[in-house]
Amino acid sequence: MIKYLELQKITALHSEEIHNAVDNVINRGWYLQGLENNIFESDYASYIGSQYCVGCANGLDALTLILRSYIELGIINLGDEVIVPANTYIASILAITENGLKPVLVEPRIDTFQIDDQLIEKAISPNTKAIMLVHLYGRCAYTEYIGYICKKYHLKLIEDNAQAHGCLYNSKHTGSLGDAAGHSFYPGKNLGALGDAGAVTTDDKQLAETVREIANYGSSEKYVFKYRGRNSRLDEIQAAVLDVKLRYLEEENAMRRKIALRYISEIKNPSLILPDKNYYSKSVFHIFPLVCDKRDDLQQYLLANGVETMIHYPIPPHMQNCYSGEFDNLQLPITEKIHRQELSIPLNPVLSEKEVDRVITLLNRF
Numbered sequence: 225m226i227k228y229l230e231l232q233k234i235t236a237l238h239s240e241e242i243h244n245a246v247d248n249v250i251n252r253g254w255y256l257q258g259l260e261n262n263i264f265e266s267d268y269a270s271y272i273g274s275q276y277c278v279g280c281a282n283g284l285d286a287l288t289l290i291l292r293s294y295i296e297l298g299i300i301n302l303g304d305e306v307i308v309p310a311n312t313y314i315a316s317i318l319a320i321t322e323n324g325l326k327p328v329l330v331e332p333r334i335d336t337f338q339i340d341d342q343l344i345e346k347a348i349s350p351n352t353k354a355i356m357l358v359h360l361y362g363r364c365a366y367t368e369y370i371g372y373i374c375k376k377y378h379l380k381l382i383e384d385n386a387q388a389h390g391c392l393y394n395s396k397h398t399g400s401l402g403d404a405a406g407h408s409f410y411p412g413k414n415l416g417a418l419g420d421a422g423a424v425t426t427d428d429k430q431l432a433e434t435v436r437e438i439a440n441y442g443s444s445e446k447y448v449f450k451y452r453g454r455n456s457r458l459d460e461i462q463a464a465v466l467d468v469k470l471r472y473l474e475e476e477n478a479m480r481r482k483i484a485l486r487y488i489s490e491i492k493n494p495s496l497i498l499p500d501k502n503y504y505s506k507s508v509f510h511i512f513p514l515v516c517d518k519r520d521d522l523q524q525y526l527l528a529n530g531v532e533t534m535i536h537y538p539i540p541p542h543m544q545n546c547y548s549g550e551f552d553n554l555q556l557p558i559t560e561k562i563h564r565q566e567l568s569i570p571l572n573p574v575l576s577e578k579e580v581d582r583v584i585t586l587l588n589r590f
């Protein structure tokens with residue numbers, strides 16, 4: 225069986241270093257907000273190219289904390305609107321609604337899966353305060369035109385960089401392109417912890433300080449509470465693991481890219497639509513998406529032949545129960561098509577050449 229993802233194999237690539245890092249934390253006896261957080265935050269900030277990095281509990285919290293901080297700082301107000309791609313993972317949208325803000329869903333482009341920048345301006349109202357730009361599947365969603373729109377309408381640009389660690393736009397990393405970025409280090413992401421973890425990056429000192437305070441019960445001084453905060457801190461153990469894995473991110477992304485380029489050049493089945501080579505040249509391939517109008521048959525066929533696949537995502541956010549009544553009458557044909565036809569095939573740094581051969585052969589035979 226070719227699994228979609230085998231995390232124990234990925235961890236085993238750096239087993240000794242990870243064990244040493246974890247042992248050090250255990251023996252030091254300081255488990256939160258210590259040395260490892262400082263080291264990882266500083267290393268990740270310089271990797272991304274941001275002035276500040278604040279570790280937190282997970283990616284959803286990172287996005288939630290950014291918006292909450294803008295509210296506390298008076299930059300965004302309750303009820304304001306945030307533009308977000310309609311086909312994103314639910315977390316991007318939960319971060320908006322959790323803060324009492326209104327998500328305005330914008331359709332993606334079918335050829336890139338990223339928000340269609342030509343549709344953004346039409347979605348702007350006097351209450352729009354931010355764009356939540358999601359670099360989906362490992363590809364950069366930023367365009368110069370999006371930067372122009374943000375300037376023109378004074379919108380904050382918040383990046384959801386959960387799926388795109390290491391992705392470049394020109395010579396800058398995603399996560400440093402806007403005003404602030406939320407990062408998830410969920411175990412299955414390109415840079416994954418051994419549990420939940422996340423971070424915020426930004427060049428805005430005041431925002432970074434506010435995020436840090438809110439993530440620590442709203443406090444920067446013990447037992448003094450400035451905000452009605454939450455507890456969203458990054459464990460020292462996870463920070464230590466992430467600092468080890470960060471050193472291998474480029475190498476692992478290169479391995480992903482190599483497999484992706486093989487898929488793109490060797491899968492030649494006209495019933496499958498592959499990501500476009502040009503658009504994807506700079507992707508870090510968190511996900512390798514195929515589009516197929518017989519998606520469910522394809523998934524069954526691959527499974528019957530020993531290949532596990534995933535769907536990103538089976539039900540779009542606007543059709544989820546948790547948002548019933550919220551997006552009634554909203555027509556999102558491209559989003560719905562992606563959710564009906566997308567299939568993600570295995571792509572990760574521990575996939576062997578033989579396994580890649582097998583996936584390609586099976587897809588060409590379908």
Ligand SMILES: *Cc1c(COP(=O)(O)O)cnc(C)c1O
Nearest residue numbers: 282283284313315316386408410
């Ligand atoms: C994984 C993910 C998140 C949330 O990250 P968690 O660490 O699981 O909370 C947010 N946005 C996107 C696009 C994701 O893929």
